[in-house]
Amino acid sequence: xxxxxxxxxxxxxxxxxxxxxxxxxxxxxxxxxxxxxxxxxxxxxxxxxxxxxxxxxxxxxxxxxxxxxxxxxxxxxxxxxxxxxxxxxxxxxxxxxxxxxxxxxxxxxxxxxxxxxxxxxxxxxxxxxxxxxxxxxxxxxxxxxxxxxxxxxxxxxxxxxxxxxxxxxxxxxxxxxxxxxxxxxxxxxxxxxxxxxxxxxxxxxxxxxxxxxxxxxxxxxxxxxxxxxxxxxxxxxxxxxxxxxxxxxxxxxxxxxxxxxxxxxxxxxxxxxxxxxxxxxxxxxxxxxxxxxxxxxxxxxxxxxxxxxxxxxxxxxxxxxxxxxxxxxxxxxxxxxxxxxxxxxxxxxxxxxxxxxxxxxxxxxxxxxxxxxxxxxxxxxxxxxxxxxxxxxxxxxxxxxxxxxxxxxxxxxxxxxxxxxxxxxxxxxxxxxxxxxxxxxxxxxxxxxxxxxxxxxxxxxxxxxxxxxxxxxxxxxxxxxxxxxxxxxxxxxxxxxxxxxxxxxxxxxxxxxxxxxxxxxxxxxxxxxxxxxxxxxxxxxxxxxxxxxxxxxxxxxxxxxxxxxxxxxxxxxxxxxxxxxxxxxxxxxxxxxxxxxxxxxxx
Ligand code: SF4
Numbered sequence: 001x002x003x004x005x006x007x008x009x010x011x012x013x014x015x016x017x018x019x020x021x022x023x024x025x026x027x028x029x030x031x032x033x034x035x036x037x038x039x040x041x042x043x044x045x046x047x048x049x050x051x052x053x054x055x056x057x058x059x060x061x062x063x064x065x066x067x068x069x070x071x072x073x074x075x076x077x078x079x080x081x082x083x084x085x086x087x088x089x090x091x092x093x094x095x096x097x098x099x100x101x102x103x104x105x106x107x108x109x110x111x112x113x114x115x116x117x118x119x120x121x122x123x124x125x126x127x128x129x130x131x132x133x134x135x136x137x138x139x140x141x142x143x144x145x146x147x148x149x150x151x152x153x154x155x156x157x158x159x160x161x162x163x164x165x166x167x168x169x170x171x172x173x174x175x176x177x178x179x180x181x182x183x184x185x186x187x188x189x190x191x192x193x194x195x196x197x198x199x200x201x202x203x204x205x206x207x208x209x210x211x212x213x214x215x216x217x218x219x220x221x222x223x224x225x226x227x228x229x230x231x232x233x234x235x236x237x238x239x240x241x242x243x244x245x246x247x248x249x250x251x252x253x254x255x256x257x258x259x260x261x262x263x264x265x266x267x268x269x270x271x272x273x274x275x276x277x278x279x280x281x282x283x284x285x286x287x288x289x290x291x292x293x294x295x296x297x298x299x300x301x302x303x304x305x306x307x308x309x310x311x312x313x314x315x316x317x318x319x320x321x322x323x324x325x326x327x328x329x330x331x332x333x334x335x336x337x338x339x340x341x342x343x344x345x346x347x348x349x350x351x352x353x354x355x356x357x358x359x360x361x362x363x364x365x366x367x368x369x370x371x372x373x374x375x376x377x378x379x380x381x382x383x384x385x386x387x388x389x390x391x392x393x394x395x396x397x398x399x400x401x402x403x404x405x406x407x408x409x410x411x412x413x414x415x416x417x418x419x420x421x422x423x424x425x426x427x428x429x430x431x432x433x434x435x436x437x438x439x440x441x442x443x444x445x446x447x448x449x450x451x452x453x454x455x456x457x458x459x460x461x462x463x464x465x466x467x468x469x470x471x472x473x474x475x476x477x478x479x480x481x482x483x484x485x486x487x488x489x490x491x492x493x494x495x496x497x498x499x500x501x502x503x504x505x506x507x508x509x510x511x512x513x514x515x516x517x518x519x520x521x522x523x524x525x526x527x528x529x530x531x532x533x534x535x536x537x538x539x540x541x542x543x544x545x546x547x548x549x550x551x552x553x554x555x556x557x558x559x560x561x562x563x564x565x566x567x568x569x570x571x572x573x574x575x576x577x578x579x580x581x582x583x584x585x586x587x588x589x590x591x592x593x594x595x596x597x598x599x600x601x602x603x
Pocket of ligand 1: 064511512514516543552
């Protein structure tokens with residue numbers, strides 16, 4: 001298993017890696033980092049951004065290093081920062097160019113390489129076993145000299161795998177799967193082990209939350225099997241901006257932090273880099289005291305699938321479970337009185353469709369009436385044929401309750417917890433239902449008292465996201481009496497989308513931009529979102545550069561990719577369809593392309 005226990009929070013034990021004077025891994029706090037989005041050769045602008053990121057509270061700053069001059073510029077940036085008495089460790093982010101990595105390793109505290117493009121080029125060739133081994137030898141021949149430079153200069157390394165840029169060698173053998181991502185890193189980590197080089201960190205990023213969650217878990221398991229303890233850098237790539245990006249990051253990163261995985265975090269937003277830091281800090285602080293959580297009973301975990309998506313099978317009742325989509329329930333139980341005239345009866349919950357205009361209308365409104373409280377009332381007085389909404393928490397889960405629930409699958413559970421380790425406690429309840437073969441639909445309900453949308457949405461995404469990516473939950477219901485129900489409903493829909501269980505708007509994959517971006521990506525993303533957000537059937541990528549953008553845009557339906565100074569190329573799936581068009585027309589051209597393909601709909 002990827003973690004010591006599913007019911008007791010533990011941080012995975014990892015090596016300490018010194019990144020300059022700020023160590024990560026071991027019992028060190030989980031570190032925050034961000035990345036500048038200007039070229040390192042623009043020394044002044046780069047130094048200013050480094051300072052801003054440091055001031056916002058990051059432990060490390062990363063920069064894209066495309067070639068020799070960008071690598072050399074890192075030395076000057078460092079000197080400039082030192083003159084201003086700023087000593088934040090710098091990380092060079094290198095793709096394709098091994099020589100740039102070797103130069104940067106002499107000046108910075110850490111170098112990130114991408115195993116997908118460290119030695120590999122696209123050849124279109126399928127390798128046989130001996131050719132595969134020859135490639136591994138070539139990888140070793142190229143990688144060992146970089147390790148030596150890092151060792152001499154006390155520079156750490158990150159083996160940074162990206163789902164969208166796996167090597168051809170790995171794709172041939174594993175496809176773009178979590179297994180392929182893990183093997184891609186393990187090829188490099190095994191060399192680190194052979195060379196006795198312990199200052200390596202590893203990451204498994206993807207814009208797809210499920211893929212990255214399963215890949216990190218699998219990596220932890222594989223590393224355990226080979227006695228490796230390299231620390232983990234965790235993040236979701238290309239999340240875009242605003243609330244959706246924060247929630248998507250929290251679903252991916254929060255699920256892993258709840259597993260006890262992660263030694264450093266980067267939240268990747270298409271916004272000013274310093275905006276990433278408060279989000280990362282909220283995430284980390286949510287898990288800071290988790291080890292003191294209320295105990296959760298041990299459970300049989302045979303029916304738990306941590307490395308792939310398996311939705312729990314339930315019997316439909318009312319609008320929940322079975323083939324119904326995962327529902328959003330607005331909680332008005334604290335509003336007294338609730339005016340019923342806009343609601344259509346749906347048994348014990350009210351139909352929410354008439355309450356708010358689409359797309360913010362919940363599927364149901366819960367008013368607190370007709371609720372049966374199993375925790376305080378027991379179960380014996382319930383009639384067997386009626387659909388009941390049964391409020392319960394882990395204290396109800398004894399054999400009598402599970403027997404009764406199993407025999408009355410029309411009853412819908414409203415499952416709650418007050419445990420600081422909500423994920424462990426609720427996951428234990430779901431596994432008890434699974435082990436008892438009970439098919440009742442479950443509404444997951446949790447109350448927050450954050451007095452602020454920023455932290456509340458992140459915490460809710462951590463808790464609900466972890467369970468939804470496990471395949472657990474037929475509906476979600478958020479409660480925070482300080483917030484408007486319509487805001488809570490929006491958060492719920494965004495969490496369902498981030499966990500990939502229900503799509504209610506277009507999905508955007510947008511890179512955070514870096515020194516390679518030659519257009520205003522933040523403004524462009526806003527413009528594209530304004531025009532296409534309602535196209536719930538589409539996934540649209542907005543990427544800063546053609547070098548990494550086309551690989552990283554994963555399985556997007558359309559891609560808007562920077563191709564040079566104010567030049568854009570448009571893609572339909574992975575196919576280039578419009579090359580180097582002027583930026584001022586490019587958003588309209590994208591809309592035209594969607595229309596040409598019959599995938600447009602009016603708002
Ligand atoms: S895709 Fe975006 S973040 Fe990645 S290298 Fe290109 S511009 Fe930089």
